[in-house]
Amino acid sequence: MLRLQGINAIFAVIGLFIILHWGFAPNHHATLTTATTMLGGIAFLLMTVSVILTTRLGVFEEWFGGLDRMYQVHRIAGTFVGVFVIIHFVGVPKVLPEGVDPALNPLNPSSPLGKVSMVLLVIGIFISLNRKISYSKWRTLHKIMALVYFLTIGHFMNAPGIFFEQFSVSGIMLIISSVIGIIALIYTMLGMNKRTATPFIIESVNLMERATEIVLKPVREMFTFKPGQFAFVEIQGKEWSEPHPFTISSAPGEDRLRFTVKVSGDWTRKVREELKPGGEVIVRGPYGRFDASKVSNKKQVWIAGGIGLTPFLSKIRSMEAGDDRQIQFVYAARNEKEAIFLDELKARAKELGNITLYPLFSDIGEFARVDIAKERLPDALDAFEYFICGPKPMVDGLMKDLKKEGVQRSQIHTEAFEFR
Ligand SMILES: Cc1cc2nc3c(=O)[nH]c(=O)nc-3n(C[C@H](O)[C@H](O)[C@H](O)COP(=O)(O)OP(=O)(O)OC[C@H]3O[C@@H](n4cnc5c(N)ncnc54)[C@H](O)[C@@H]3O)c2cc1C
Incomplete structure (x- = not known):
């Protein structure tokens, strides 16, 4: 499940940047200049967040709730970067603000660097969000983003009179974040983000x-x-x-x-x-942090759809007699033949005594549905902690219906079998 520490940290950094940017804006800046440069700055901070997440460090897994969540945040941050950069480009004044010395503040090379970086960024985001491109091609093409990152640093470091003319504090914040971002990028590019x-x-x-x-x-x-x-x-x-x-x-x-x-x-x-x-x-x-043993609620519903069985398989195989959780385990497959390991699961459920197994077969019209769960579960829906792994439409649908029935988002833990 997505944890909020990481998201809060991102908001805190952006909040600080906004305060510094508005609080210490150069006098000669019009409001539009301050607003659009602010969006450009936020876009760069989000790019840095995306780069930092590619380091796959364990501490960030803790903050965000697992590597799959980190990549989701990476993708969402990338999308916001695209939107903010376009608004920044459209809104930012194309001539120097009045009172700024053109000799000390040439528009070049900031402007062309910004344009190239924006065009590559838009292409890069289009590729990143396009699921039709095969993963290996996508992975190679995605490396274009490293170039975009360097071009963007070149762009704002040369920004005329925006940050550095008066040593603006928000500009210094961007410099610090670019140093962190470059270290993170080198760390990832050298393959140091791979675990042992x-x-x-x-x-x-x-x-x-x-x-x-x-x-x-x-x-x-x-x-x-x-x-x-x-x-x-x-x-x-x-x-x-x-x-x-x-x-x-x-x-x-x-x-x-x-x-x-x-x-x-x-x-x-x-x-x-x-x-x-x-x-x-x-x-x-x-x-990964898809861990059902850490939550204090002993009443748990586990829902596996197809190959989404695998995390639960490991949990059930490792569970010892005397486990004090009461687990309602829904295993949805197309039919009995495709319900792999069903016999083993039945035997383990019998042996352990704390697992009630509900095999469901879609070929005969049985689906994992919240309205049916409401009738069959021994307690009210909101009494349980939910762990769900399976095809995205199934996971999304169940989450939506559970929330409608009053189950809190914090009670629902899901595992995504995809990074992009
Ligand atoms: C955290 C996690 C746990 C997973 N656990 C299982 C599991 O237990 N059993 C299982 O069958 N599948 C699991 N998957 C899915 C599995 O990784 C993909 O199905 C597999 O990589 C597809 O490769 P492909 O080339 O055959 O298919 P493709 O058609 O190339 O890809 C199908 C999907 O898998 C993704 N994918 C492809 N290659 C990679 C890659 N190298 N790295 C990351 N994603 C990739 C693609 O983005 C696409 O969404 C898991 C995925 C994740 C992210």
Whole structure:
């Protein structure tokens, strides 16, 4: 779930910038100049936030509620950057303010740098938000944003009479943020944002109904993680290209690491069709904060849709007898055949005694729905804490309906299986 510390920190930085920018605006600035340069400054601060989030540092996972949330904030911040930059461009005066010495404040090279940076930014945002572009192409093209960041620094550092003529405090704030941003960018570009690599050998590749289980044997030490966390899987070999994120479906403490992979595109299809035991795999992580054991509410509803089962699988596999939570576990799949691990889940539910399992099959018209939950759950809907993982429309729909029924947003925890 998105945590508010990170969002509050972003608002605090922007708030401080607004106060400094309005409070110490040069006398010769018209209100329009102050307002549009302020929007330009906020856009740059949001760009810096986006860059900082790419460092994937654990502290930011804590602040934002997991890496998937950090990338969501990264995307939303990027969209606001685009809007603010366009307003800044349209509104900012194209001639020097009266009383500003043109010799000391040439419009060049600030203006052309700003224009190039804006055009690249708009192209970059268009690419970033376009889901039709394949992930690997998208990833390469997205690197254009690093260039945009440097051009933007060049743009405001040369801004005529805006920040530096009078050593404006808001200008100094932008300089400090650009130093932090450049360090973060270099950190990410050098690949230092990748967590420690743990090597594994593929022990087996098990074909299941519309899913593939990869079982990995550690080469040296075992990878440590918490149930519900995910990791980046790098299959070694030129033909396997970039790392892919998967939730760990085994339990901590097992001597093997397991991932359960659904075919969603070319790479996952290749896993199903071509991956063989004996190959090498690097696993990096763990990431994620989809943790049901931390909340104090012992009445919990877990809802898994299709492959969204994986975080719950790890939780159920690691749960010990005597767990004092009362868990209502809804497992929605297309049909019984596609409800992978259903027998294991039934056996665990029986063994543990604190899990009530509700398998639902959409082929016979059964769906995870809030109105049905209202009838079937042993208590009122707002008595529970909700953990939901599955296809986006299902997660969004359930969240909307739960909120309509009076369940607080803070009671609903979701895991997004996508970064962009
Ligand atoms: C936190 C997290 C946990 C996940 N856990 C599981 C899981 O347990 N089981 C499972 O089957 N799937 C899981 N996924 C989804 C899985 O990562 C994608 O389905 C897979 O990477 C698709 O690759 P593809 O090339 O076959 O498909 P494509 O058609 O290329 O992509 C399908 C979707 O996956 C995204 N994607 C593709 N490649 C990458 C990549 N290298 N890095 C990030 N996103 C990518 C794309 O943006 C697109 O939205 C998880 C995703 C995330 C973000």
